[in-house]
Amino acid sequence: MAKQPNPQVRTVNGRTVVNRDWMIERTGASRPTVNLWYAKRDEVPADVETDADGKPVARHPEKAATIERVDFYDQEQFEAFYAGLQERKKSKVLPTDPELYDGKVEDRISINQATEWFHFAGPGVIRKYLKANPGYFPEPVGTVEGPTGRQIPAFRRGDLQDFGRKRTGDNTGTAGRPAGPQRRDRKPQTEQRIATALDYLREIGGYRRGVGSELAERHHEPAWKWERAVKEARNQLSTDASNS
Incomplete structure (x- = not known):
């Protein structure tokens, strides 16, 4: 059985640090992708702030601390790295038909x-x-x-x-969503689905693939409604972890 993600946020020498599970929850990236970001950090020169196209470049942070055999990284430095990564990716995306x-x-x-x-x-x-x-x-x-x-x-x-x-950067979702709660005018039933999904994620110890389908079947509703609710609930979990 796969190990459930355990996003953690700590404070070390006055700086907020996060583990790789937090990065997974924050970005929606897979664990191999997050591991690869760290493995390739030295490919970005430490003194370069933009690439040849003028897009922002920031290195993935080095380990800031190891606590109870878990590695932690500076949150602010990681956010800068990820923002630059997303900006460069958007510039390479072909326009949607x-x-x-x-x-x-x-x-x-x-x-x-x-x-x-x-x-x-x-x-x-x-x-x-x-x-x-x-x-x-x-x-x-x-x-x-x-x-x-x-x-x-x-x-x-x-x-x-x-x-x-x-x-393309318009109405960003899970991957690349700005930190903090997203304010939207939602219908009461949508808010209820998100709250239910949030409770369920906490109950099972975090996100796993298929959660949306499980909730849809349980409540006899279309899967797409619950997939969207689960996405919002995951974002809320990430925000709560950042503020804890």
Whole structure:
């Protein structure tokens, strides 16, 4: 059984430090990705502040402390590193096809069509996101018939639109979301789902893939509603950890 994430925030010499599980919760990145960020830190010169395109560059921080065999890193330095990383990634993203934003938000879009609209190399890119980086790309809401007649994953158009805005810096979501609670005008039932999802995440010890589907089945509602609630609940958990 996989070990549940344990995000931790401490104070060392007056500085706030965080562990890698906190980074995972904060960014939505997979553990191998977070480990790779640290492993490649020396590839960024310490005295360089921008890259050749003028995008901000900051090195991943060195270990600030090891407490009870857990490594911790300066939170402010990590946030600077991650902000620069996101900025450089956005500059390399191809524009999303405008056709994505035409049509009803409840439309079911095949994985093949989503691949085309986002200019991905192939459907395998989306499948890899879903497997290796849960919470980054929207979860499927069902299936549709593919070109060969077999059923292939389908996504809610509205969720794909949210992802498209997030990856280009408009209305950022889990990956790259600014720290702190996000203020929005939500319907009471949406607020209730988020509160329920937050309680459930605390009950099971943190996020795991499939939580949205579990809650949807329990409450007899569409999966996409609970996937979005779980995303908001994860963000709240991250904020609570930062302020504890």
